[in-house]
Amino acid sequence: MTFSDDRPTMIEFKDVHKYYGDYHALRGINGTIKAGEFFSLLGPSGCGKTTLLRTIAGFEDISSGVIMIDGKDMANVAANVRPTNMVFQSYAIFPHMSVEENVGFGLRKDPRSKEDKAKAVAEALEMVGLKGYGKRAAHALSGGQRQRVALARALILKPKVLLLDEPLSALDKKMREHMQVELIKLQRQVGITFILVTHDQEEALVMSDRIAVMFEGEIAQLADPETLYRRPATRKVADFIGTMNFVPAEIVSETGNAVEVDAKGLGRVMLDIAQAPAKTGESPVVGLRPETLTLLYDDQKAPERETEGVIDEVIYFGDMTYYDVYLGGTDVEVRLSMRNVPGRPVLDVGTKVRVAWSPSALVLFR
Amino acid sequence: MKKAPALRSYTLFYLLFLYGPIILLPIFAFNDSRVVAFPLQGFTTSWFSEMVADANLRIAAKNSLIIALSVATLSTVLGIFAARASVRYRFPGKAPLMGLIMLPLVLPEMIVAMALLVVLLSIGIPLSLFTVIIGQVLICTPFAVAILTSAFQSLDKSLEEAALDLGETPWSTFRLIILPLVMPGIMASFLICFTISFDEFIISNFLGSGQPILSVYIFGQFRFPAKVPSMLALGTVLVCFSIILLGFAEYMRRRGIAKAGGKDSGGFL
Numbered sequence: 334m335t336f337s338d339d340r341p342t343m344i345e346f347k348d349v350h351k352y353y354g355d356y357h358a359l360r361g362i363n364g365t366i367k368a369g370e371f372f373s374l375l376g377p378s379g380c381g382k383t384t385l386l387r388t389i390a391g392f393e394d395i396s397s398g399v400i401m402i403d404g405k406d407m408a409n410v411a412a413n414v415r416p417t418n419m420v421f422q423s424y425a426i427f428p429h430m431s432v433e434e435n436v437g438f439g440l441r442k443d444p445r446s447k448e449d450k451a452k453a454v455a456e457a458l459e460m461v462g463l464k465g466y467g468k469r470a471a472h473a474l475s476g477g478q479r480q481r482v483a484l485a486r487a488l489i490l491k492p493k494v495l496l497l498d499e500p501l502s503a504l505d506k507k508m509r510e511h512m513q514v515e516l517i518k519l520q521r522q523v524g525i526t527f528i529l530v531t532h533d534q535e536e537a538l539v540m541s542d543r544i545a546v547m548f549e550g551e552i553a554q555l556a557d558p559e560t561l562y563r564r565p566a567t568r569k570v571a572d573f574i575g576t577m578n579f580v581p582a583e584i585v586s587e588t589g590n591a592v593e594v595d596a597k598g599l600g601r602v603m604l605d606i607a608q609a610p611a612k613t614g615e616s617p618v619v620g621l622r623p624e625t626l627t628l629l630y631d632d633q634k635a636p637e638r639e640t641e642g643v644i645d646e647v648i649y650f651g652d653m654t655y656y657d658v659y660l661g662g663t664d665v666e667v668r669l670s671m672r673n674v675p676g677r678p679v680l681d682v683g684t685k686v687r688v689a690w691s692p693s694a695l696v697l698f699r
Numbered sequence: 700m701k702k703a704p705a706l707r708s709y710t711l712f713y714l715l716f717l718y719g720p721i722i723l724l725p726i727f728a729f730n731d732s733r734v735v736a737f738p739l740q741g742f743t744t745s746w747f748s749e750m751v752a753d754a755n756l757r758i759a760a761k762n763s764l765i766i767a768l769s770v771a772t773l774s775t776v777l778g779i780f781a782a783r784a785s786v787r788y789r790f791p792g793k794a795p796l797m798g799l800i801m802l803p804l805v806l807p808e809m810i811v812a813m814a815l816l817v818v819l820l821s822i823g824i825p826l827s828l829f830t831v832i833i834g835q836v837l838i839c840t841p842f843a844v845a846i847l848t849s850a851f852q853s854l855d856k857s858l859e860e861a862a863l864d865l866g867e868t869p870w871s872t873f874r875l876i877i878l879p880l881v882m883p884g885i886m887a888s889f890l891i892c893f894t895i896s897f898d899e900f901i902i903s904n905f906l907g908s909g910q911p912i913l914s915v916y917i918f919g920q921f922r923f924p925a926k927v928p929s930m931l932a933l934g935t936v937l938v939c940f941s942i943i944l945l946g947f948a949e950y951m952r953r954r955g956i957a958k959a960g961g962k963d964s965g966g967f968l
Contacts, residue, residue: 412860427858
């Protein structure tokens with residue numbers, strides 16, 4: 334059981350389709366997002382992730398299907414009355430207003446007294462780390478500060494769902510990593526459902542409780558980060574998330590709960606049925622992550638299986654070295670990563686090596 | 700940089716040709732002679748007194764102000780709708796429609812005026828200041844649309860969506876977000892339309908049914924040599940008025956940009 338299983342449902346998609354003229358942008362989206370979850374929509378540009386986010390916000394109508402938020406059908410519910418708030422990619426800070434006017438904008442129709450509203454604005458600013466910035470002109474802020482203002486402006490309304498449209502893409506790398514952690518902390522603090530749109534798989538893995546990977550208007554896989562990484566449902570997902578080696582294989586036999594394959598360069602191996610996700614009709618390959626492969630020392634024995642190989646390429650990263658290795662005299666090349674611990678020399682191209690691997694780390698795509 | 704004396708004298712000559720006659724305007728307006736010619740005869744303000752005392756001129760000025768204010772307001776309001784629609788919405792026939800709206804920009808004004816005159820007379824609408832306003836709105840609206848389209852185009856669509864997202868209706872979003880941010884464009888449009896209307900002659904002449912309108916009135920007065928000096932005084936007042944108006948509009952525009960944190964590009968001054 335993962336984090337999300339015992340939570341009530343916040344958002345439910347039932348066969349959601351969206352057409353722009355002839356273009357089929359969303360092709361039958363199904364799935365649920367749980368209350369209090371940090372959920373990511375991940376995919377390459379043009380996969381429909383932003384469109385899906387905008388249908389939740391109510392900025393886009395759907396062509397068919399149902400979107401439920403907190404048990405209510407959102408058909409004919411306008412964006413300005415939905416229990417969602419959005420942090421825009423451009424942040425959309427109102428340039429003619431001060432920071433506190435921006436943050437307090439959504440409270441305009443709030444019946445509370447002026448003093449109470451000012452207090453709420455101050456609290457929201459403090460929450461995002463902008464205490465004392467209220468009087469500043471919005472256009473005088475840095476990118477990171479604008480984003481915090483956008484967050485405070487959305488969160489002050491205590492929405493049921495906060496929508497984040499690639500909020501970190503405009504920030505530099507250091508700032509982005511910093512904001513990732515801050516966003517996670519913030520989400521835990523407020524307990525609101527966060528839905529993040531991103532094309533950065535690392536960002537999705539770091540931040541999310543669950544991730545929906547989208548290609549061409551469809552959800553290819555919806556799972557928690559670990560499942561997504563270790564047991565990708567399709568070869569395309571495996572390729573999109575991190576690095577995955579693909580080794581051609583033949584299926585030898587299949588029983589109810591196990592598949593025996595003959596992988597080129599690795600040999601015959603028994604896989605649990607859980608390691609062989611649903612058939613898609615592709616020619617069979619087994620996938621291995623670089624870190625599940627280990628180069629053995631001369632006197633070292635593999636705990637499970639080992640295969641001989643020759644180093645074809647060495648890529649030195651400082652803390653890690655990546656090796657591209659031809660497996661067992663074949664033309665199958667895999668990439669593996671080794672930590673550069675003291676006493677382990679970086680090997681040269683052409684060195685004959687033994688590669689240790691574990692059958693349980695394999696995934697079969699067929 | 701290499702010096703180019705030919706280009707430099709060309710520039711000087713160009714500017715002199717452009718502004719020389721306008722500089723002569725105040726000089727002769729204060730000249731104590733009915734004959735507009737050098738040498739100057741001495742200083743007087745009597746032409747200004749004569750101008751102020753002219754009852755017909757006062758009526759003409761009042762009429763022109765009424766027309767210019769109405770035309771600037773109507774054209775700018777229509778321009779806001781058209782520019783907004785053309786920037787934000789997609790609808791069938793948009794390109795030809797926008798083309799037709801912009802067409803009066805290049806249509807000979809004489810043709811427009813004659814056509815309007817024929818139509819108005821044949822459907823029995825009496826000529827008045829109102830018909831002048833209608834005709835001039837037709838001429839001014841393309842200018843308003845052109846100015847306002849660029850103002851609306853520079854507006855980030857996310858700003859509107861953000862306001863909707865924060866609970867505002869489309870109308871309050873327009874009022875609270877869009878309107879303040881395109882205000883410099885609205886000011887510019889209003890000013891341009893006002894200026895165009897104020898010295899517009901052809902439509903005022905055709906559709907004004909002989910009511911005194913400043914441009915037509917000035918043209919008429921030039922037939923009488925004795926009236927010329929007071930017309931020069933009027934011209935001087937109008938030039939000062941234009942400069943003040945332009946300066947004010949530019950001040951508003953820069954303030955608007957500074958407030959929105961934008962980079963200044965373009966403008967009049």
